[in-house]
Amino acid sequence: MWQARRLGWCSVLNLCLATLALTSCTPGPSGSGGKAKKSIQNRGSDTMIEVAQAWSEAYHEANIEVSGGGSGVGISSLISGVVEIANSSRPMSEKETKEAKQRTGKTPVLFEVGYDALAVYVHKDNPLEELTLDQLKEIYRDGGKVNSWSDLGVSVPGCLDGKIVIVSRQNNSGTYEYFREHVLGKDGNFKLGTLDQSGSKDVVALVGKTPCAIGYSGMGYKVPGVKFVKVKGKDGGGVLPSISAVHDSSYPISRPLYMYTLGSPEDQVKEYIDWIRSNAGQGVLEKVGYVPLKPEHRSKAAGNAGTH
Numbered sequence: 136m137w138q139a140r141r142l143g144w145c146s147v148l149n150l151c152l153a154t155l156a157l158t159s160c161t162p163g164p165s166g167s168g169g170k171a172k173k174s175i176q177n178r179g180s181d182t183m184i185e186v187a188q189a190w191s192e193a194y195h196e197a198n199i200e201v202s203g204g205g206s207g208v209g210i211s212s213l214i215s216g217v218v219e220i221a222n223s224s225r226p227m228s229e230k231e232t233k234e235a236k237q238r239t240g241k242t243p244v245l246f247e248v249g250y251d252a253l254a255v256y257v258h259k260d261n262p263l264e265e266l267t268l269d270q271l272k273e274i275y276r277d278g279g280k281v282n283s284w285s286d287l288g289v290s291v292p293g294c295l296d297g298k299i300v301i302v303s304r305q306n307n308s309g310t311y312e313y314f315r316e317h318v319l320g321k322d323g324n325f326k327l328g329t330l331d332q333s334g335s336k337d338v339v340a341l342v343g344k345t346p347c348a349i350g351y352s353g354m355g356y357k358v359p360g361v362k363f364v365k366v367k368g369k370d371g372g373g374v375l376p377s378i379s380a381v382h383d384s385s386y387p388i389s390r391p392l393y394m395y396t397l398g399s400p401e402d403q404v405k406e407y408i409d410w411i412r413s414n415a416g417q418g419v420l421e422k423v424g425y426v427p428l429k430p431e432h433r434s435k436a437a438g439n440a441g442t443h
Contacts, residue, residue, distance in 0.1 A: 172197050173197045177202075180209060181205055182335050189419050190411055193416075194416075197403045199407065206221075210223060210227055221396075239397050247428065248411050251425055252377070252381050254351065256362070259361055268388075275318065277326050294346040302332060304352075317390075338356075394411070
């Protein structure tokens with residue numbers, strides 16, 4: 136009896152050991168081709184944070200960990216080797232490129248992943264319909280001559296003193312740099328007293344609850360409490376931000392959105408960027424409210440990758 140019981144326990148033990156061995160040899164979760172999923176760190180532009188998160192949720196071939204902080208934060212994190220991909224709404228500076236080469240021995244590689252129209256927002260009750268680039272400059276620049284809504288020929292309901300409340304971005308933002316360079320001029324400075332926000336969404340939210348306010352942010356952040364203002368360049372009439380207006384260059388303040396890697400990306404990082412630039416990834420970008428790459432500029436990655 137004892138020996139039979141002992142043999143029974145031995146059988147159970149052997150079965151457990153066999154199961155444990157089989158389990159330890161079985162691959163964990165994997166992407167396509169049986170490869171173990173890689174964890175890819177992706178940090179940077181607050182303008183791009185919503186689309187970056189949407190891409191990470193739609194793509195299932197790797198674990199994409201997304202964080203913001205601004206274009207400068209993303210680029211410095213890339214240079215430090217903390218992330219594999221930096222999101223940026225501006226090109227890297229010559230100084231940043233040189234530092235990356237010195238510290239890592241690798242040259243940063245740029246990938247254009249979409250476009251953003253930098254919309255001009257006012258409160259939904261503001262009757263203003265159009266601004267020229269010169270008027271926008273006079274609102275925002277140090278020493279600018281436009282300080283009240285009456286200077287633009289409008290009276291804004293709920294704005295009791297008529298003074299324009301100027302909403303901007305913090306100076307580590309690629310959006311801030313783009314606006315300063317393309318609206319104020321390379322040597323231009325912002326007026327003192329601007330209300331500087333840390334994120335694109337924060338700019339729009341503040342304008343939406345402040346009748347006297349004006350702000351600039353990506354067109355994908357529009358909410359019911361605000362409206363776009365047409366922007367008039369040097370030629371032609373005022374234009375609202377849209378996909379077609381960006382593609383035909385009629386909207387005067389639009390810009391590319393970038394991803395940077397140190398050296399040419401490989402393996403799953405390359406596959407992820409290829410997917411972002413494919414029809415599938417560009418469809419996600421457009422759904423979130425950004426401007427996709429033209430079809431002829433997209434990658435030939437499998438159109439359904441990551442969307443199953």
